[in-house]
Amino acid sequence: MMGSIVTEVSTLGDLLLRAAETHPARDVLVLPDERISYEGLFDRARTVAKALIAKDVKRGDHVAILIPNSCEYAISLFAIALIGAVAVPLNARHKAAELGYIIRNAQAVALLTSRHASDPVDFPAVLREALTGDASPHLRHRVLMRGEGDAEFESFESFAGQADRVPADAIERLRRQVRVRDPAIIIYTSGTTAHPKGCVLSHEAVTRGPVERSRYRLKADGRDVVWGSGPLFHIGTMAPFIGTVGVAGTFLTDSYFEPERSLKLMVEEGVTLAWPWFPAIVQGLMSHPDFDAARLGSLRQLFIIAPPTLVDSVQLALPNTEVIQGCGMTETAGLFAMCDPDESRESRSTTHGKACPGVEVRIVDPETGDDLPDGTLGEILVRGYNVMDEYWAAPEKTAESFTSDGWLKTGDLYTRLSGGSLVFGGRYKDMLKVGGENVAAIEIETFLCTHPAVKTAEVVGRPDPRLDEVPVAFIELAAGMEASEETLIAHCRGRIASYKVPRAIYFVQAADWPMSATKIDKRALRERLKQGTG
CATH class of the missing domain: 3.40.50.980 (Rossmann fold)
Incomplete structure (x- = not known):
């Protein structure tokens, strides 16, 4: 056929x-x-x-x-x-x-x-x-x-x-x-x-999806030259490396990320596909004096997971490059969803793709496990060849993470739109309960990032005797920008619901974020709050 x-x-x-x-x-x-x-x-x-x-x-x-x-x-x-x-x-x-x-x-x-x-x-x-x-x-x-x-x-x-x-x-x-x-x-x-x-993760889990995407969805004319910014011990870089091997392409990387070195490597080798993934990496590349879209003329596609404002700016800066968002996790051997080729620019900025071929997803009530209608925020379940077999030597944790019919309970919150596109809503454990109202931390984080001085925002819950918990934000400001706690809280007032407005802002330098692999460790941020060292 x-x-x-x-x-x-x-x-x-x-x-x-x-x-x-x-x-x-x-x-x-x-x-x-x-x-x-x-x-x-x-x-x-x-x-x-x-x-x-x-x-x-x-x-x-x-x-x-x-x-x-x-x-x-x-x-x-x-x-x-x-x-x-x-x-x-x-x-x-x-x-x-x-x-x-x-x-x-x-x-x-x-x-x-x-x-x-x-x-x-x-x-x-x-x-x-x-x-x-x-x-x-x-x-x-x-x-x-x-x-x-x-x-x-x-x-x-x-x-x-x-x-x-x-x-x-x-x-x-x-x-x-x-x-x-x-x-x-x-x-x-x-x-x-x-x-x-x-x-x-089985051989099928780590090879089938990355190679199929490299061979069909992401294939360049001629040799594929793929850049990955992260460490190869992380599935977000290992998976595209394996996919590149599957099409006999060339994978570009470094032992650490430095924008000038990365841009030079991509230009000299003629990069066709880039996996910067995270906002800090993309911002580091685009804000560097050596960044010039014309010198990256061979770059056909770029993967990113970021707030809409940043995705919009990437699409403007690289008009001839397909900007792709996706959903993934270690337990699913990387991507389980990604943008279709024909999606609009708006969809690429505001949604995180559709389920990959061969992979099934459901959106359910995390408390009852009942399926939810499109347009409703709930926990995403994933089933397919790409899902891990188990947590090693942890049968109880494995049993807790799967339904009886083999669906992985991811702990991630998503909304599925009528056309099948998925919108990330944060981690279920990052869902705040403010006076009985469910609040997704990512919603507040995304809004804070609309302020021009904000580079990175992370929101966690602080215990509160009256409301159970209230949101507080850890903020890294963009280089050369200034903003006070009062300014950022005022930015939110009247524009998002009052119970979503952060009660406090803690400013963080880039080097001071607690990290786990490639992500900011929110557990450590919560611990800072407990110790009064926010």
């Missing part, structure tokens, strides 16, 4: 092999100071895979990765996949206590890390603190993918030298045994619980 899309499901190892056979000399990953071809990535991943086998790492074993964006990160990820082991990417921003918990909880048998001048911290030192005593009884091997080894961390030369003990056909045999529904990756995500939860 004309226009039909062929569903293809692959393992991570097969994706790399196919691209290495068809475009061996093409760059798969490019950073400002390093690059690697498909042939080079496959050869080096195969060496690491053989070394892991020599270390008695078996199919299904968990192998942790604590490496910033780099060629070594990609090598590690695909080496683990080639032998049917499961990669556990670790958040490079996590402290020793968090890393120790995840390595122990994931039952990782091996750890691949880095000692390099460009690393944001001394990873071996942090890990040494994290792994004191018997904190990780399963962990047998600690390997440096780059940097000098020592008594606790084996050098790469020593590690890779053991690959010669394993016959070449061992990798081929193991790769072909991997099933598409086998676990590929466990990504730990922070939530309302005391400890991060490990989302178990």
Whole structure:
């Protein structure tokens, strides 16, 4: 049938092999100071895979990765996949206590890390603190993918030298045994619980959607050159990287985000698709003196999740680029909804896409689970090939997160419009109850961002003896702009309902936001309120 899309499901190892056979000399990953071809990535991943086998790492074993964006990160990820082991990417921003918990909880048998001048911290030192005593009884091997080894961390030369003990056909045999529904990756995500939860994602979950979108919805004429701003341990960057490999494209990134470096890389490499995702990244690019839409003439599409005012400004600044909003989370292996090609500019600014092909969504009353009519705010449930299998080693949390018929209870609030477009309404836990009225924090945040001095707004509830709780806002002002607490509260009065007006404003510098991966950590903001240190 004309226009039909062929569903293809692959393992991570097969994706790399196919691209290495068809475009061996093409760059798969490019950073400002390093690059690697498909042939080079496959050869080096195969060496690491053989070394892991020599270390008695078996199919299904968990192998942790604590490496910033780099060629070594990609090598590690695909080496683990080639032998049917499961990669556990670790958040490079996590402290020793968090890393120790995840390595122990994931039952990782091996750890691949880095000692390099460009690393944001001394990873071996942090890990040494994290792994004191018997904190990780399963962990047998600690390997440096780059940097000098020592008594606790084996050098790469020593590690890779053991690959010669394993016959070449061992990798081929193991790769072909991997099933598409086998676990590929466990990504730990922070939530309302005391400890991060490990989302178990299958090969199908992490490859099918990204590759299908790259092949059909986002395909460039000729070679795809894709830029991702975030860390590869985050699904928001890992998914487009995997999609890029699926079409033998070139993925651009960096070990950290700096607008000048990013713009230079995109211009020099001829970027066709960009995934800046978050407002701070987009604002950093557009406000930089080097930003020039004419120099980004090859940029066909750009993904963003942001308030309408910022999306509007991006569409004005890049009139020849399709600006796309979407919905996603770690538990759904990234995107579960995105804008259609024929959507209007207004729709792209005010809505967050429609359910991706093969993915089902429902909007329900979070208290009763009953389906709600279009136009009503409720919890979004998701079901499909992309949904995680479980939270690792947490059967109770898994059971709480799924309905009896397999729908993932996301905890996110959305409104579905009559045409199928979804509008994000914040987290259910970010729904304030002000004097009996339900108030979505994101509604207040979006309105605060209409003030020209406001760059970022985060709203949380403060306990109140009369109204249960009231909204307060944490604000980062735009560079060179000034505004007082009284000015911003006055901006809201008379323009939004009185019970939605923030009762207090706390100003935050860019470096002082508490972060979890790529998001501002509202739990930490609430804790600041409790301690009176807002």
